[in-house]
Amino acid sequence: MGSHPDHLPTPTTPAGLEGLAAILARPDRAVVALDFDGTLADIVPDPEQARAHPGAVAALAALAPRVASVAVITGRPADVAVRYGGFAGVPGLDRLVVLGHYGAERWDAVSGTVHAPAPHPGVAAVRAALPGVLHGLDAWHGSWVEEKGQAVAVHTRRADDPQAVFDALRAPLGRLAAEHGLIVEPGRLVLELRPPGMDKGVALAEYVRETDAESVLYAGDDLGDLAAFAAVEKLRTEGPDGIPGLLVCSGGAEVPELAERADLLVPGPSDVVAFLSALAQRL
Numbered sequence: 001m002g003s004h005p006d007h008l009p010t011p012t013t014p015a016g017l018e019g020l021a022a023i024l025a026r027p028d029r030a031v032v033a034l035d036f037d038g039t040l041a042d043i044v045p046d047p048e049q050a051r052a053h054p055g056a057v058a059a060l061a062a063l064a065p066r067v068a069s070v071a072v073i074t075g076r077p078a079d080v081a082v083r084y085g086g087f088a089g090v091p092g093l094d095r096l097v098v099l100g101h102y103g104a105e106r107w108d109a110v111s112g113t114v115h116a117p118a119p120h121p122g123v124a125a126v127r128a129a130l131p132g133v134l135h136g137l138d139a140w141h142g143s144w145v146e147e148k149g150q151a152v153a154v155h156t157r158r159a160d161d162p163q164a165v166f167d168a169l170r171a172p173l174g175r176l177a178a179e180h181g182l183i184v185e186p187g188r189l190v191l192e193l194r195p196p197g198m199d200k201g202v203a204l205a206e207y208v209r210e211t212d213a214e215s216v217l218y219a220g221d222d223l224g225d226l227a228a229f230a231a232v233e234k235l236r237t238e239g240p241d242g243i244p245g246l247l248v249c250s251g252g253a254e255v256p257e258l259a260e261r262a263d264l265l266v267p268g269p270s271d272v273v274a275f276l277s278a279l280a281q282r283l
């Protein structure tokens, strides 16, 4: 992407062009929703070290007052995304909403508090069983567990062969999740065992309805963002006119399932930030 701060890249699909045109025409009715890891924050080997790209908060703060709403929709717990993003107490982000755990949790900047559902009992059961299950498998070496409160995630990025460990763990972790009423959410070298019933598509569609938006932009990088992409595709075709939407994939073609459905591909978070800054400038 060009480095000029004013350069607004052009979507490559007719639907994306229509989505961007609708946002530019009525920004006060547009929702801008963004994933966190891989979209606003660079992917790093240790999830605890992930932080928003250095320009992300400024770009969001410039954009938020010009549109109906900015929301972050993430697989992270909402409070973790707020902390790692540096989103609290920022002038311009006073109406920011962070939907965590794929939409099951909600933090808003107005109250500064998180609303979360009661814990699913299966998470505690899986947490207790997981070490034994992993140690009973040849393939677990190099994997490690992220404790997420409402879920547990098994990461393989730091294994010698991350993809091989990921592939080998997928079926047994799927069985463990199912035994306890959970689902497995696959992501970039991570298998998360979490409660069913919510995904980023449900969260985004509800948020668009809640804000009475007339257009939507969603940017993501991973398999968990497919549901949000599907929600935007559905919103575009619903009703007599539909709601125009722009789908941005961060990370180029690293997750082909997402890239092939995007209206705009950008190489990674620094380009997402440049795009958001250019959009804010244009508005």
Ligand SMILES: O=P(O)(O)OC[C@H]1O[C@H](O[C@H]2O[C@H](CO)[C@@H](O)[C@H](O)[C@H]2O)[C@H](O)[C@@H](O)[C@@H]1O
Pocket: 035, 036, 037, 038, 042, 043, 044, 045, 046, 047, 048, 050, 073, 074, 075, 076, 146, 148, 153, 155, 157, 187, 188, 189, 190, 192, 222, 224
């Ligand atoms: O929905 P997101 O905001 O994209 O969160 C999805 C998961 O992101 C984190 O894992 C990913 O990023 C890590 C840090 O860069 C990286 O080490 C890991 O390989 C990636 O899968 C996070 O740790 C998970 O809990 C999130 O669900």
